Every structure is written in structure tokens, then in C-alpha cells.
Amino acid sequence: MNFHELKQKISDSGIVGAGGAGFPTHIKLNENAETIILNCAECEPLIQVDQQLIGVYTKEILTSLNLLVESMGAKNGIIAIKEKYKNAITSINDYIDQYPLLKLHLLPNVYPSGDEVVLIYETTGKVVPKGSIPISVGAVVVNAETVLNIYEAVYQGKAVTSKYVTVIGEVNNPITIRVPIGTSVRDIIKMAGGLSLEDVEIIMGGPMTGKIVSKNAPVTKTTKAIIVLPKDHQLILKKISNTPVHIKKVMSVCSQCRMCTDLCPRNLLGHKVEPHKLMNALANGITSDLTAYTTALGCCDCGVCEMYACHHDLSPRSLMMECKQKLLSAGIKPEAKESYKVHSARENRYIPSKRLVQRLGLSKYDVEAKIDNTLKEVNKVEILLTQHIGAPGMPQVEKEVEVKKGDIVAVIPEGKLGSIIHASIDGIIENVSGRSITIRARGEQDE
Ligand code: SF4
Ligand code: SF4
Numbered sequence: 356m357n358f359h360e361l362k363q364k365i366s367d368s369g370i371v372g373a374g375g376a377g378f379p380t381h382i383k384l385n386e387n388a389e390t391i392i393l394n395c396a397e398c399e400p401l402i403q404v405d406q407q408l409i410g411v412y413t414k415e416i417l418t419s420l421n422l423l424v425e426s427m428g429a430k431n432g433i434i435a436i437k438e439k440y441k442n443a444i445t446s447i448n449d450y451i452d453q454y455p456l457l458k459l460h461l462l463p464n465v466y467p468s469g470d471e472v473v474l475i476y477e478t479t480g481k482v483v484p485k486g487s488i489p490i491s492v493g494a495v496v497v498n499a500e501t502v503l504n505i506y507e508a509v510y511q512g513k514a515v516t517s518k519y520v521t522v523i524g525e526v527n528n529p530i531t532i533r534v535p536i537g538t539s540v541r542d543i544i545k546m547a548g549g550l551s552l553e554d555v556e557i558i559m560g561g562p563m564t565g566k567i568v569s570k571n572a573p574v575t576k577t578t579k580a581i582i583v584l585p586k587d588h589q590l591i592l593k594k595i596s597n598t599p600v601h602i603k604k605v606m607s608v609c610s611q612c613r614m615c616t617d618l619c620p621r622n623l624l625g626h627k628v629e630p631h632k633l634m635n636a637l638a639n640g641i642t643s644d645l646t647a648y649t650t651a652l653g654c655c656d657c658g659v660c661e662m663y664a665c666h667h668d669l670s671p672r673s674l675m676m677e678c679k680q681k682l683l684s685a686g687i688k689p690e691a692k693e694s695y696k697v698h699s700a701r702e703n704r705y706i707p708s709k710r711l712v713q714r715l716g717l718s719k720y721d722v723e724a725k726i727d728n729t730l731k732e733v734n735k736v737e738i739l740l741t742q743h744i745g746a747p748g749m750p751q752v753e754k755e756v757e758v759k760k761g762d763i764v765a766v767i768p769e770g771k772l773g774s775i776i777h778a779s780i781d782g783i784i785e786n787v788s789g790r791s792i793t794i795r796a797r798g799e800q801d802e
Contacts, residue, residue: 356509358386358426368508369515369576369775374405374469374498377577377743379774380505388429389493392478393420393502395436395443396462396469399561400712400721402580403531404519405499406436407726410443412503413450419506421454423497432457433478437708439464465705466563467657471496473620482697485626485653486689514761516779518574521724522547524583525555529724534574535760535779537736537794541570543581546731550583556591558582562715563658567594573791575742576774582720589716593662593670598677601670606638608667615660615671618704621653625695628653630660630671633678651678652689663706663714736779738792740765745772750792756784757797764792 356364366381374394393416397405409416417434424432432454434447438461451457460478462468472483474496481492489496497505500519507513518536520543523529527548534543540557544550558565559578584591615630622628629650636647654675661672698704712721740747748765752758758778767773778794786793 356422356426358384358428361422361426361509364508365505367775368504368513369777370501370504370508371515371576371743371774372498373500373504373518373577374579375471375577377575377774379743379745379772380497380501382772383495383497384423384427385490385495386427387490387493388427388495390479390495391420391423391427391429391432392474392494392496393432393434393499394469394471394474394496395434395440395499396474397437397440398465398467398469398708399563399565399580400466400708400715400717401521401523401582402561403521403724403726404579406440406443407531408503408519409434409436409499410440410446411726411728412506413443413446415506415510416499416502417447417450417454417457419502419509420497421457422509423495423502423505424456427495429495430456433460434458435460435462435474435478437462437464437468463705464708466663466708466711467620467659470620470655470657472624472655476624476697482624482695484691484695485621485628487691514775514777515576516760516777517730518576518578519726519728520574520578521580522583523580523722523724524720525550525552525585526583527551529720529722531724531726532731533728534731535733535736536576536742537573537738537779537791538731538733539570539735539737540568540572540574540581542733543574544570544583552585554586555583556586556588558584558590558594562590562717563662564656567591573737573739575739577742584720593668596670596673598673601673602637604667604669605634605674609634609638609669610667611635612666614664614666618659618664618706620657620659621655623698623701623704625697626653630654630675633675634669634671637674648678649682649687649689651675652682652687654679659706663711733780733796735782735785735793735795738764738776738779738794740776740789740791742776743774745774747789748773748776750787752784752787752792754784754787758782758784758794
């Protein structure tokens with residue numbers, strides 16, 4: 356299969372990055388790539404999907420990665436995985452000799468080794484310029500589950516209709532399960548044996564970057580985890596805090612110790628990302644030094660400053676991200692430099708995952724969530740029209756129409772960036788709105 360046929364297949368199958376913000380994969384692939392990096396770092400605590408998938412579907416994932424390397428004319432493919440995932444590594448070693456263009460790279464057990472810019476530096480020694488994308492240094496980074504989706508599209512003709520999700524925390528049976536896209540968090544918690552505590556909040560995504568959601572929230576093409584925590588857990592209290600509170604706290608207690616900056620993974624790679632300067636400017640109403648604000652443009656939302664570095668429980672990440680969004684919507688872009696000087700103490704400032712788990716108060720929940728790869732059945736799905744970067748999908752179905760799993764229900768608007776969306780179960784279209792398409796399995800009623 357040549358590059359253009361592969362891109363078309365990936366686009367037709369609705370494949371987006373399954374491990375991040377959901378960038379459409381057909382746009383990410385690039386014939387100028389020298390190296391394709393398989394991101395199997397699984398850097399956020401508690402999530403287990405990628406290392407489990409590569410352990411179970413090793414041959415499929417390596418075959419698919421090899422296809423990407425060959426069709427893009429890249430020099431090689433690098434499988435980047437943390438050294439602690441011994442079972443997955445054994446399985447990779449059983450097959451890798453069959454793929455001369457692929458090599459294995461073991462990552463330290465630190466956070467955030469799965470951040471694209473960090474991962475590219477760890478595996479190739481190149482620093483992606485601030486505000487640039489990986490292809491600027493000849494790299495394309497693809498998540499392990501995304502590559503499995505490419506395998507299923509190319510070799511089995513399947514569109515993306517399901518998602519692997521780790522369900523962990525206050526549930527009776529922590530598990531990694533495969534569910535139709537659009538399955539509600541409520542149904543997923545039932546599949547994990549139900550709640551082990553009554554008063555809980557739910558995080559969709561990892562503990563560092565995930566967001567609090569309701570039990571009605573549907574799984575999307577990018578959902579990697581559902582983490583159930585007590586309502587008064589420190590992580591929940593941190594996540595429900597808001598900007599006015601963050602600013603008041605900065606004004607009263609920021610000591611300008613600079614730990615947020617000194618441990619910032621982007622700063623350590625030489626990017627000018629200095630959260631302590633923004634904190635100082637906000638605390639003291641400084642408007643004369645605009646660089647204190649534009650520093651936010653290089654923030655990747657990893658949360659190290661806020662969840663780990665700051666000893667005063669302040670929220671530099673939240674303020675950096677809010678400032679970044681405002682600057683970007685005003686058309687202000689980051690300026691890239693020619694070269695970057697990586698900090699000489701970078702490796703001494705790695706954040707060990709185990710210590711991070713302790714700091715987040717998650718040690719109790721850091722248990723194995725065994726994978727069950729049989730596709731679960733559900734009565735109803737709500738498929739969001741925005742579950743990828745770009746324009747929302749344009750619905751192609753109407754109420755009361757019957758659909759089969761794999762049918763196209765929404766397309767990419769003409770001339771826009773986006774991804775095709777498919778029905779994830781057989782059933783009847785119950786509702787179509789500007790936000791989502793709901794499908795009910797034939798003959799099923801709400802419980
Ligand atoms: S780590 Fe906390 S106290 Fe120190 S400079 Fe940053 S925000 Fe201020
Ligand atoms: S969230 Fe904090 S630590 Fe992470 S990149 Fe942004 S400023 Fe740096």
C-alpha cells in the first residue's frame with residue numbers, strides 16, 4: 356500500500372490520536388519523516404492501556420508500525436516504552452527481529468516521558484522548537500492504540516468504533532475494557548463491578564491532565580482512563596479550584612522559589628517556559644514585562660509545576676494554560692529559536708513516577724487493571740461530534756433511521772480539519788443535535 360492509499364484508508368476509518376488530543380492521524384503522517392516513534396510510554400499514573408495492548412497485540416502493532424515506516428519512506432521506527440513494562444518488552448523482543456527497520460528504546464520510569472517533545476528528545480536527541488510540531492525535526496509520534504487502529508483499518512477493513520479504557524480507583528474490579536465509542540461513564544463503572552464508595556467524583560483521562568466529568572459523559576476516541584476518587588480527594592479538590600481562587604492564592608503566598616520553572620520539562624529542554632515569572636506578574640500586577648505572559652505559549656499542560664513542584668499548592672499550570680489560550684486567540688504565536696540548550700541537570704530533575712503517585716495521593720489505587728479485550732455490549736451510545744482536533748463532524752443521519760456498526764454518521768466539513776465518525780453499535784438514531792448523535796440498540800429501553 357503506498358503512502359496516499361494509506362492516508363486515505365486512515366482518513367476513511369476515522370482514526371485520530373488515541374492517546375492525546377485526538378489529532379487526525381491522516382494529517383499527521385508526512386513523507387518527510389525520518390523517524391516514526393511509537394509512543395508506548397504511558398506516562399500518566401494509573402493508565403495501563405498502551406503497555407497492555409502492545410503485550411496482547413504485539414505482532415499487529417509492529418506490523419502496522421512497519422507499514423507506516425515503509426510507506427512514508429522513513430529511515431526507522433522506534434518503539435518507546437518504559438523499562439518497567441517487562442511483559443510487554445518480552446513480547447516485543449519475541450517479534451522485533453522480523454522488522455529490521457524497527458528498534459526498541461527503553462524509557463526511564465519518569466513523568467512526563469510520553470509528552471511528544473520529551474519523547475522525541477529521549478529517543479532521538481533532537482529538541483522540537485517551541486511552538487513547532489514533531490515533523491520540524493523529522494519525527495512523527497503515534498500512540499500504540501492508534502497504530503492498532505491503523506492495523507484494523509488496513510488489514511481488517513474496520514473503522515474506529517471502540518475504545519480501550521482503564522477503569523480504576525474506587526471501583527470494585529479495576530479493569531481495562533474495550534467499549535463502543537459513546538458508552539457512558541455510568542455503564543463503564545458497572546462493567547468495573549460498580550462503585551466501592553458512594554461519594555465520588557470521576558476523572559476522564561489521567562490524574563495529571565484529565566478532567567472531572569459526570570456519569571453521563573460518553574467515551575470518545577481519546578478516552579484512556581476513567582478514574583473514580585473520593586469527593587474530598589486532594590486531586591479532586593485541586594481540579595475543582597478556579598482562576599479567581601488561583602490568583603488570590605498566588606498573590607498571598609507565591610514565594611518565587613522558582614521550583615515550578617526548575618522542574619518544568621519544557622524549560623529543561625531549553626524552551627523559555629518560566630511559570631514563576633507569570634506567577635510574579637499576576638501577583639504584582641506587572642504589565643511592563645510582556646515576556647512574563649508570552650512564556651505561557653510554550654506550556655504543554657503537563658501539570659508538573661502544579662501537581663508536583665509547588666510546595667504552596669499553587670496552580671501555575673492552570674494559569675499558564677489560561678494565559679496561553681488567551682494569547683493564541685489574540686493571534687499571538689510562540690517564537691521558535693534556531694537551537695536549544697538542554698539543561699545540564701535535566702536527568703537529575705526527572706520526576707520518578709512512583710514518587711509522583713505518592714505525591715498525588717494515589718498509591719492506594721496504583722494496582723493492576725487486567726485487560727479484557729472482548730468488546731462490551733451496551734444499550735445506548737452518545738457519539739460526540741467533537742472528539743478530535745478540528746471542526747465538529749457534520750451529521751449525515753436523521754432521527755429514527757436504522758444504522759449498522761461502522762456506518763458513517765458524520766463527515767468532515769468541506770475544507771476543514773477533522774475526522775469521519777462512524778456508528779459504534781447497530782441500532783436506531785434516537786437523537787441528533789449540534790453536540791452529538793445518540794444511537795439506541797433496537798428494542799432497548801433506558802433502565
Ligand atoms: S513553585 Fe509555587 S511558590 Fe514557587 S515560584 Fe512557583 S508558584 Fe511560586
Ligand atoms: S504545565 Fe507547568 S511544568 Fe508543565 S509545561 Fe506547563 S509550565 Fe511547564
